[in-house]
Amino acid sequence: MSNSKDVYVLAIESSCDDTSAAVLKNDKVLSNIIASQKVHEKYGGVVPELASRAHQQHIVPVIQQAIESAGISKKQLSAIAFTKGPGLMGALLVGSSFAKSLSLALKIPLIEVNHMQAHLLVHFIDEDHLSKPKFPFLGITISGGHTQIVEVKDYFEMKVIGETLDDAIGEAFDKCGKMFQLPYPAGPHIDKLADKGNEKKFEFAKPNVKGLDFSFSGLKTSVLYFLQKQTRDNPNFIEENLNDLCASFQAKVVDILISKIEKAVKQTGIKQIAIGGGVSANSGIRSALKAKEVSKKWETFVPKFEYCTDNAAMIGIVGYYKFLNKDFTELTAKSNARYRF
Template sequence: MKKKTIHILSIESSCDDTGAAVLENNKVLSNVIAGQKIHEAYGGVVPELASRAHQQNIVPVVDQALKTAGIEKEQLQAIAFTKGPGLMGSLLVGTSFAKSLSIALNIPLIPVNHMQAHVLAHFIAEETQSPPPFPFLCMTISGGHTQILKVSAYDTFEILGETIDDAVGEAFDKTAKLLGLPYPGGPLIDKYAKKGKPEAFSFSEPKTPRPLDFSFSGFKTSILYFLQKEQKKDPSFIENNLNDICASVQRSIVTILMNKLKKAAEISGIRHIAIAGGVSANSEIRSTLKSMESQLGWTTYIPKFEYTTDNAAMIGIVGYLKYLDKDFGAENTVATSRLDINS
């Protein structure tokens, strides 16, 4: 029996990137993203400016996604969109557009949990890698989240560990700000770290009450005090040691993440290990995880770069999986800034 062809338009607007994608079943036909450079001047995302930019971007981005996919809107079977978590003003733009279009086309509306989408991006059809089998562990690392999840089904997630304060992406960005690097600073730390010596400086791993939880608040403070101390002795310390500082900070963060992930694998007995989220684009995290594959007998799953940061393709794959189960949303579905991983 021939597999039914399902076309889904998906919309992502949880933060400062406006995304639209078209999927044919689990295959991505288009994945369009419009960024917002206006936030660079403020050193972080300004919610009000973000929502205004989404209003300007969403129509042309959706139009481009459909044209790139070669699909007319009348060929769509459903509209998937990010319900949350995220910035409320930004979410409202995507939610309103998705609801209006689904009503106009008389097709199902599919609300998607943004954090589930990061994890399930691994189920986008790719020639180079198969999706992980259930159950698998996934470490989701981004500017707002740091979690280790046990994923038992596409809609069943168990939090084994999570940050008790700041997320790892914030640790990267705040460190970059201390170093005088522009926003977003995480990718720049990765860039400069490649030229530095990771053993040049050492930073201790924060202790947490539960073995699989993370803490980065104290870690950021220790970097601040370290830089203040060294700059008193040498005002040009950062300028003269930028590469080594970046390499040392990055190595410390990666060590923290991998120690927790290794412990989670030991406790759970699961050997299929995935990473997801914007920080999973970091080159040292990717290479370190790959090296642990051979050392520890893991099978690792690393997403393509375009599916790590916020994008609509990952929303679309969740939409497709929910469509197969006829798990649709109502017209009165509302966006929410906070959303549990299983909601």
């Protein structure tokens, strides 16, 4: 049932290689449409110029579908929320330009959103049977471009207390997956194969990084040198040991991540852990977090699979809370590829 106080937010996400639009009624998702770009697979990574072109092709039909699927008209919209950054500049500009134009045409507020904040606030979408974290909590953003530990004190009071010094966790999955001769993106393939392998079969290096920061370049180098040595003796080594390689690599990544979270819990005294970002779909990470609920009495929050990867619903929930705060954006707002909290 609708009333005059209901807030309808159209959200647009275009930070990387997924064009997404969602409509939220207050904190409830009415539609969440995502158009993925397959063009990057043959290049083994996202090509920025191709990404922005694909966004231009997808954005109109995706937004139209989101509004139609939500069962509302454009006139019912209360505001337009869009990703300001971080992300690929060309891709961001497609989303922000469309958002500004539609905001101007409909004479409704424009709301800018930080993509990384959205990955954490996605937990506040109203979903049946899913509880929401209480402030303060530790937000763990794990994706292809970011690895961060964030102390979340409020919807908009967040402090990064640890981050990667080099590769992001998702980048490590993709680069090592390429060494394992797996298709891009490699993360889901590694996760699936790891389930069939022995995680104790091979030992890879665990970087020794002070504080709450991460480094994945040493692990990547460890895998590279190990494979070079083994394939010199046996050219079929990777093919013959693929499941065990994936399991051993994934176990090491999980070990690196969980040990840093343990350190953050000890340092802050906060035992509520909420993860977000594409790598939060990884089953090894999810299982490890659930195990800590028992052994360490943590309370963990894991997003639904559809909210792990880049999506507009997470932009919309931030837009909703910003709308309540009357935190609106000028049409002169500029996209920011390195937008920080």
